[in-house]
Amino acid sequence: MGCTAEQVTRAVIEAAGVVAEHRSELIELDRAIGDADHGENLNRGFVAIVEALAQASPQTPGAVLKIAATTLISKVGGAAGPLYGTAFLRAATKLGDRSEVDVEALVEVLRAALEGVQARGKAVEGDATMVDALLPAVAAAEVAAKGGADVAGVLAAAAEAADKGAESTVDLVARKGRASYLGERAIGHLDPGARSTALLLHAFAEAAQ
Amino acid sequence: MTVGLVLVSHSAKLAEGLAALAAQMAPDVRIVAAGGLPDGGIGTDYDEVVAAVQRADSGAGVVLLYDLGSAQMTAELAVETLSDPDSATVVDAPFVEGTVAAAVAAQGGANRSAVAHAAAAAGAPPELDAPADLDGESVVELTLKNDVGLHARPAALLARLVAGLDAEVTIALREHTAKANSVLALMSLGARQGDRIEVRATGEQAAEALNKVKELVESDFEVT
Numbered sequence: 001m002g003c004t005a006e007q008v009t010r011a012v013i014e015a016a017g018v019v020a021e022h023r024s025e026l027i028e029l030d031r032a033i034g035d036a037d038h039g040e041n042l043n044r045g046f047v048a049i050v051e052a053l054a055q056a057s058p059q060t061p062g063a064v065l066k067i068a069a070t071t072l073i074s075k076v077g078g079a080a081g082p083l084y085g086t087a088f089l090r091a092a093t094k095l096g097d098r099s100e101v102d103v104e105a106l107v108e109v110l111r112a113a114l115e116g117v118q119a120r121g122k123a124v125e126g127d128a129t130m131v132d133a134l135l136p137a138v139a140a141a142e143v144a145a146k147g148g149a150d151v152a153g154v155l156a157a158a159a160e161a162a163d164k165g166a167e168s169t170v171d172l173v174a175r176k177g178r179a180s181y182l183g184e185r186a187i188g189h190l191d192p193g194a195r196s197t198a199l200l201l202h203a204f205a206e207a208a209q
Numbered sequence: 210m211t212v213g214l215v216l217v218s219h220s221a222k223l224a225e226g227l228a229a230l231a232a233q234m235a236p237d238v239r240i241v242a243a244g245g246l247p248d249g250g251i252g253t254d255y256d257e258v259v260a261a262v263q264r265a266d267s268g269a270g271v272v273l274l275y276d277l278g279s280a281q282m283t284a285e286l287a288v289e290t291l292s293d294p295d296s297a298t299v300v301d302a303p304f305v306e307g308t309v310a311a312a313v314a315a316q317g318g319a320n321r322s323a324v325a326h327a328a329a330a331a332g333a334p335p336e337l338d339a340p341a342d343l344d345g346e347s348v349v350e351l352t353l354k355n356d357v358g359l360h361a362r363p364a365a366l367l368a369r370l371v372a373g374l375d376a377e378v379t380i381a382l383r384e385h386t387a388k389a390n391s392v393l394a395l396m397s398l399g400a401r402q403g404d405r406i407e408v409r410a411t412g413e414q415a416a417e418a419l420n421k422v423k424e425l426v427e428s429d430f431e432v433t
Binding site: 073074077078079081082083085086089120121177178 | 246252253254255256278279282283285286290
């Protein structure tokens, strides 16, 4: 049994709520090493997504993610817009017009999102970016899926691994984005993009329960 | 119909200023600035970049140049989501030099890959070679009488002139030689008013090239 368009819509709305809740936290994380706009931008994007979903009421999971993608690209700006936009866009493309997301499709979608983010931002593991959250999340999702976990279980495993991955950015020198200008001074700071990636995966996992 | 250019910048002023600069040297090229956010702030805007690509495309395709950081991502994403992603190229090049080189190449009728190449090559130091003596070359010596010598506009006029001819043309000043089809190489010769330059040409239209260059220089670059 997989997730329908309605369930995916609910998960995205759940994510919007989590982003709103953590808006200030993301702003503060970004203030330390960037330009303090990550929480504001991402929140603006997700508020717009909720509006767009309400207007369009998309009929497939892929269509839901496509709306999320195009809205993020248009509304978020900076690096986060193209990066999250690409992640959702690749995920939507991977789903095509299938009517449900099962475990197998979910793992493929997460992998496609990761590959999209890496292609767009050219970051690798250890650069202190959202890749450091997403990469272990995808690996954990694959392991959980092989172990027979359901959609909620796979997402929970991904979220947990993303947390650990995000935390690992504290000890890293940022090598991409504005934080890379800080060099060693970026050490000791949690990357806001890695943090928001983990938050989104938690929201999806929560919605799948 | 020439290749169009889109300048993706975090700043509207930067993109507009650069578009104006490049347009001086490439009056027939569609150069569209896509800088800043809709509210006037600093940043890059995906929707504006997509619209700019559409405006810049007159049928020969578009080359996009960007300033830094996320401007590259916005540009690449915009191209990927075009109805025909193969009609546009995002090029990694120094923003100012690359735009000028691309504009001059486009003005000379170069295709999209040649325009992109001209932009990318602008990142390397211009090729200034020691003068060479080649068989079958025609040579003419000319004195620059115009006020600014081989500065931006005259250099662009010269590069455009030779781009349309089947000839390999070089300009030498003292110990340096520049390919005449490269506006940046010409400018880096630093040829000023009163300098005597040596023009060499080989190829099918070598003689015609020399005549035309002579005409251009002797008209103080007023010929259009």
